[in-house]
Amino acid sequence: MNYLRSTLWIAFLLISCHSLTLMGQTALPFVPISLDDLSGFKPAAANWKIAGDVIVDRSADGIVQSSSGKGVIVNQPTDKNKDQLFTSFEHGNIELELEFMMAKGSNSGIYLQGRYEIQLFDSWGVARPRSSDCGSIYERWEESRPEGQKGYEGHPPRVNVSRAPGLWQTMKIVFQAPTFDKNGKKLTSARFIKVIHNGVVVHENVEVTGPTRAAAFQDEKPFGPLMLQGDHGPVAFRNIRYKRYDEPFVQLSQVQYKYSEGKMYAEADVAKAKVKKQGAVQEHMQLIEGANDFALQLTGTLQVPSMGNYLFELKCMGGAILTIDGKKIITYEGFHYPDEWTNGVITLQAGNHTFALTYFRSKDPWLRSEMSLYVEGPGVARQMLSLPTSLPDPEYIEPILVRAPETRMIRSFIWHNNRKKTNCISIGEPGNIHYTMDLKQGGLLWIWKGNFLDATEMWHDRGEPQLAKPAGSIIEMTGEPSVAVLSGKDTMWPDSVSADFQFKGYSVDEQGRPAFRYTIGNLAVQDQLWPEDNNKAFVRQVQLKGSASGNVWYLLASGSRIAQLSEGVYSVNDKAYYLEVEGAKELKPIIRKSKNRDELLIPVSSTSNGTTIKSKLIW
Incomplete structure (x- = not known):
């Protein structure tokens, strides 16, 4: 592998993208x-x-x-x-x-x-x-x-x-x-x-x-x-x-480059830097000499096939500035990791336009230089913008998939609701039905069907950003605490656990399935899920025993819309999944409006002798 292939491919590339839906990616609007x-x-x-x-x-x-x-x-x-x-x-x-x-x-x-x-x-x-x-x-x-x-x-x-x-x-x-x-x-x-x-x-x-x-x-x-x-x-x-998409691709030609070295954190640093080399971009040129402390300035002609709005999306390990016809479309100073995207939109006439892109970085020299620039326009499919002579064979990373031939538990970091959660466990079942729990607060993050877990970002390269991801079709949950002590039925459900919450670990049954245990003051909680109905559903059983300082409530579900279909049967989050509550007549679940959403709650009348709440998630 030559040096250029391991650092930055001219002009703007570089890392291949294997999914149409990417973290942070935006797009021009669809026609409804x-x-x-x-x-x-x-x-x-x-x-x-x-x-x-x-x-x-x-x-x-x-x-x-x-x-x-x-x-x-x-x-x-x-x-x-x-x-x-x-x-x-x-x-x-x-x-x-x-x-x-x-x-x-x-x-x-x-x-x-x-x-x-x-x-x-x-x-x-x-x-x-x-x-x-x-x-x-x-x-x-x-x-x-x-x-x-x-x-x-x-x-x-x-x-x-x-x-x-x-x-x-x-x-x-x-x-x-x-x-x-x-x-x-x-x-x-x-x-x-x-x-x-x-x-x-x-x-x-x-x-x-x-x-x-x-x-x-x-x-x-x-x-x-x-x-x-x-x-x-x-x-x-x-x-x-x-x-x-019936228009031809956007084309880039007549590209010139300038290469500088030094500490580069912003556009002003690039402007002050002395140019070390410059010229016309040619096939298979080695433009970048080191992994850090450099700036690469690229200018050229951008040809677009039709008039309209053009969306430019950029991600890079470093900073970048994109200018079209002298107008700054993207200003992305500082240092950014490659899962961070930024974008800009400009209205362009059909024909040629001046193009300038500056890429610079000065941090984490052990990380390779990476930058990608994509464009999408009216009738123009989203494309990686690169020189015809500079596009390499895409680097394919074989995904690291964790399978579940038997019940399997994986501890990992999880990206959920725009936050990295650091105390999570994912449970895979041989029937291809799985879930992830946030152990820090007893909240359910996802349930899904299909393959179990994509652990590529845990183990590939340096294991950055250390995340495991569901490999199947997910139903996303809020991840909020499932049990809380509220002062009244109109009290807002907490986003995080109270100070007296303590996770107590989990026990494992004969099938290898965990039962999670935690306490809220003197109230002991045990939470367990298992598949049922030929792996079409999860049963969730929560057992509560002890005393609490106030009224104990259990959050069955929350979502944009919860509708009761029959006694104890609900559709949740505008018909994303069903939920059935065993013994609903005695438990008396209520649907309430809170936080601009519906919540399905059960008021727990007594926990001193132990109370069991059993429900079924069907999707």
């Missing part, structure tokens, strides 16, 4: 499809209608109830009315995001250009997904093929992260349309660049050689409408939005 009415779609039969909300019975096939209002589009097909729904616009390359809700046993699909389907299905609890399950790229079909081979080229999702019927799910699709020459001959096939289901990448860079089964059109074109399947079963959608 209005769901105030059906004006964003071509006329369709009465199976499609606008609603304000939907409720699904997760125990009965196909039962959907909708309420009046706007913001949700609902499909309830009948023998007479079962049209597909097409958007008024057509698309080529597109990034699409939406939320959907499946009824029990239901089936639908999202067809890019009306031709290439991402399957939507009630696949809750499926252990080994097939190409007919939710999140799959559905198969192609030819009647002329032999029996058993008529369906082909179907791609099941890497992992099934489907949620229970009646819960909102997310789907993000980055699609590349097929291309054709001037005579209409196909040059490249359609391709799903990424499909992200409930926050997990389930497909990446998958070619589709032709329309999938039940497509609206059997030919292939550069453009086509988005289609929502309406003839198979009830489904609801909301927050549908997109970006179309």
Whole structure:
């Protein structure tokens, strides 16, 4: 490996990015499809209608109830009315995001250009997904093929992260349309660049050689409408939005450089530094001579394909200043680690613009120099900005994944709610259902399904920033204390534990599952979770015994919206998950408004002889 590859690749690169969703990353706004009415779609039969909300019975096939209002589009097909729904616009390359809700046993699909389907299905609890399950790229079909081979080229999702019927799910699709020459001959096939289901990448860079089964059109074109399947079963959608990418990339050319050495913390330091070398940037040049105490100034011509707002995003191990046409877009002085992002937006006309970027650093010489600059614009997909001759093969870091063939416990730091939590434990189960607990205050941070834990940032290189991350599809909890002593029912729930909170460790049962123990004064608390219902749910059991200085309360859940569905059954955080409370009639849970959210609380009437609260988290 040459020296340049191990420090900084010209101009601006450097470290490869393997995810579309990055810490701190912003983006230009998506174009929303209005769901105030059906004006964003071509006329369709009465199976499609606008609603304000939907409720699904997760125990009965196909039962959907909708309420009046706007913001949700609902499909309830009948023998007479079962049209597909097409958007008024057509698309080529597109990034699409939406939320959907499946009824029990239901089936639908999202067809890019009306031709290439991402399957939507009630696949809750499926252990080994097939190409007919939710999140799959559905198969192609030819009647002329032999029996058993008529369906082909179907791609099941890497992992099934489907949620229970009646819960909102997310789907993000980055699609590349097929291309054709001037005579209409196909040059490249359609391709799903990424499909992200409930926050997990389930497909990446998958070619589709032709329309999938039940497509609206059997030919292939550069453009086509988005289609929502309406003839198979009830489904609801909301927050549908997109970006179309049909413009060429931004180009950078005629780049010159100046290199200086010395202590560099701000733009003023660079201005005072003596230039050590300068010239035109050429392929495979070694511009940086050391890992620290330098400034690299780059100037050139930036060519943009169309008029509009352009977003520049930058991260670097050090400081940086970006200027376009003499206007500072990003001023990022001091020292910054590479997981910190900053950005700026500027309106540009189509054509050429002057470009200047200064990169400098003077701290932590044992850390390698790294800088990345990305740009996104109208019709221009987010791209790394670099010279055509300077882009190296991406450095691929093999993720360090912790698996759970049996119940497994991992202590680590956790990044949660924009804070690093330093006293956490993650519990993995062999049924691919997991959770993380904050031991410092007895708060639940996450529950998730899928793979267990990504420990790359704990063990790769120097183990910075020392974090473990869920490797599956998460439901995020507040992490607040689960038990608190309140002066009254209107007292605000504490963000952190009281001074008399003491963590007492945990015991482990025969299955290797921990029961966490702590005290609040003279009140002893034991908290344990275990999977149930074929790994579709967690049971959480909290036992309280002793005395307290005031009224003891237990926080079952909190979120933007909590609704009671039946006695002891609730949907939490606007239908992100369900919660069932055992013995709710006697425990008398209450829903209250506090901190601009809903909270589900249980007043604990007596703890002297011991009280057990048992609930179930279902998603």
